[in-house]
Amino acid sequence: MILHPGIMALLLGSVIVALMLLYASAMGVKILLQWDFQSSSAGQLALERRTCLISTLISYAFGFVVLSGFLYVYTVDDIHQLFVGAMCAVGSLNANPIGWYVLWTKIGSFFLAAVWLALNYFDQRAEDFPLVKLKYIFLLLVVPVVFLDLYYESMYFLGLHPEIITSCCGSLFADSGSAVAGSLAGLPVKPMMGVFYLFLLLHSGAGILCLLTQATVFRYALSLLSLLFFFVAMAAIISYISLYIYELPTHHCPFDILQKEYHFIGYPLYTTLFLGVLYGLFPGLFQPLKRLASLREEVKRAERIWVALSMLALTVFALLSSWPVWFGNLTMQGYY
Amino acid sequence: MEESLIWTEGATKIYNPRLPDEMVALDKASITIRQGQVTVLKGPSGSGKTSLLSIIGCMSRPTAGRVVVKGKDVAKLPERFLTGIRRNTFGFIFQQFNLIREVSVQENVALPFYPMKTGFTEIRERVDRMLDQFGILAKKNLKVKKLSGGEQQRVAIARALINDPEIIIADEPTAHLDQALAEDLVKILDGFRREGRTIVIATHDPFIFESNFVDRTISMRNGQIERVSER
């Protein structure tokens, strides 16, 4: 355990949010069991009012998840000095590999909470609460992820042992030979570039088809492509985008780009990527809602905006990530 | 015959159902409110006037029965839709003035606009016009608690009218007023009627239901409709 202010802030926040969501899901269960739209009883009215609290709690939790993602990366970066051989956040994460799971659960809870909020948005648009059951069943899926995140986060920070001077012989033999690898190995640059632009093209194509036609298949395709693109883009950032930003042929860190030295380029980069993927996922995910009469028009209207936003965000992402490749100082001749 | 703007069918309101202190406030009330008319709900206190008023004013939902406002069944509507209808259709004048006493006259009158999309400038203009109409423009920056009873009443009415409502609902509007103010009020309400607004008043004050601007009187007793008389 390292008693570090950032770690305390993260754990405190996670515990609070987990408790808030636990409360929300307890009420969600109550709603699932007792919901009866036909009834006009006081109990039903109280449940309807409860939905308002639950959506507020989840909006706050969503805000927290976004912020805590940043705080987590910062904190992990801030403590890398404590580990021999760690050069950036990657080193701290490798020092206790559970750290990587935390990253995944945070990204997972980001997407799940966003989907929940979108469901909630539609539910509130209709006069007959069409999605109540779905919403609260889904909530019961979101909450375990948030708890998993809290669990991994605690395990990660509890399991970190800084390598500091030991009495007999300094720190160097305390942990002999297990110096932390400082960097991630990237995938080969040129094929990665090809895959990246190919997926970008496919995504835009699917997006345009979605805007032009009403066919469901393109919407599912767009969502699938968005999901795949998320992983492709992550791999691309590690494999070559980061190299061009750092102008170092060996530094594969996906976190350092958030820092001042690199003009905070990571913020617009990750924001556009996450938004683009999120909005790209929505159309396919919400296709089934079109079967509900009270929501069909609403979904159709929202869908066009999502597709457009997704394409816009990913275009900006592509421009931002291509800029250093085409106009940067790094030439990678020897590394292809 | 005028069009019916609001009608209820078997509207029932039960408080604390299936509990020892269960109370049937409204028992299968079916009424019709016609456009452009002044309707008075008459009856002793506890006769269900207020419950009926709050149901037709989209303040609460009936336990059973149908309530149709401007052609829309609101008995099963989620609260936020009720709120939407309420703020666009109704203006309320309460028994108590129900003003926020520590806040300025201007803000009190403007409050119904706050959750809507109206801009500050437009709100200010409308508030000024409304206060001017009631002769209290000079006091717009005073706190409500500094005003006399008559002035407070005017603020309350100005607030009820600020969103230009089709239907005005008044609950015992003369209960706390002296004779002069009550006459004033009736004059104002009569003015609204001439403007073509629909007015529903719950009262047991004979001064109101005997005045000649009333079109229909609905008498209530024990939560039930006793008699409907038209002038």
Place this chain on the structure above:
Amino acid sequence: MRKHLIFIGITGLELALLAVLFVLSADMVRTKGQRQMNSKSQLVALLGLTDLSLWTEARYTRHPSQADFFTAFQDFPAAIEHFPAGSIVAPLPSVVFLKKK
């Protein structure tokens, strides 16, 4: 109906003040700080210093980097503290962690 403007104004002022403080401090770091830092580094380099002189009550607080494991009783880093500073300076985590390993 101007309160929100006043609030936004005040918040803006506070932010501006904070920004000024940050800029001033960055400036101080660049000028005075850099000079001080250089001369302090010179001291460290020439005299071969290894620790900050913050707490002088015990050797493990005066020279945390030189403290040892076995010094009996009062100097054992994780011993029950009688110096308040000891509650603030970490007992060398290695002492604790080594035992676990």
Place this chain on the structure above:
Amino acid sequence: MIRHLKILEHALSTIVRRKYKNFAVIVVYSFTIMVLASILFLSHSLKTEAANILSQAPDLIVQRTMAGRHELVPENYVEVIKGNRGVGKITPRYWGYYYDALTGSNYTILGVTGALPEMEMVEGALPSRSGECVVGEGVARARRIGVGDELILVNSQGLGQVFEVAGKFTAASDILTNDLIILGERDVIDFFGFPQGRATDITVEIRNPSEVQNIAGRIKRDLPDARPITKQEIIRTYDAVFNWRSGMMLTIFSAALVSFCILAWDKATGLSGEEKSEIGILKAIGWDTSDILELKFWEGLVISLTSFLLGLIAAFVHVFYFGATILAPVIKGWSVLFPSFKLIPFVNLYQVFVIGFLTVIPYIASTVIPSWKAAIADPESVMRS
């Protein structure tokens, strides 16, 4: 957008209306934030300063341990260490602690050899001959001496020995030199009565930084009782020490935060009848539950944002312009000599972010459920009072 501004407007009206109560909340909240932020600012700038200045510390220090305790190092170890390739200058150091019964404080006495260049942080001169000394600001203050005065210390024989104060470290270097007394190397050996051929420890310069670990390993192999300490380890240790320290103090002061949140909870749940009727009125005139929740959100935001910014500004001024006067006694402990904090203001946005997380989230969390309870008031209630 305009809708949010209007709700903000009414939130401000509500806050102004209960100005004394809210003012008290803002004062307490700001103070809590100031204390927490002061801790972070203080420890972060100490940490940064330590990392920066200690980057000039010796690359490697070789100590000797015997029976688990520090032991003087035989000077012939120098020869053994010299055998490693890539090793630069190797210097045995002579230093130790001195308890001054007169003032009840501990000094660190360090010996230097040879002609040292003039240093910016020393008033007067460095010891150039036997019997001269340079003292730190803390020592000078404790003994009420200055340049040109005499410093009398009792040596290992129990005899008083007089040193002439040739120079004094400036106050700016306090953080490094407060308790320091610099003597000539010979003087230190005689004063402490070091056995012939023994030093306190040995500093080693290493030309290629990436070789430090290897060389340390080889020294350990050649001299099994040696304890090599690398510069990186020292810096890392300081990082951990200050993290621990600020974490510890945050833990202690978070009690204040917790009690504040209880206050916030209490304020939010204990709605007065007046407040309840106001919410009823708002709902009756067309506000929705979500609008009331937004109103409450803005109330909380106005209070927490204002307190947060005020607390940050206060902490900044407190730590960097007033030398952390409120926290100093806590950090000071029982140290008789204690450096004044003339800190170089190293700050970054990460600190601000962490403080925000630590203080605003508990506040929001403690008000959300009470706000909701207030917001679900029945609009109809105003007709039944």
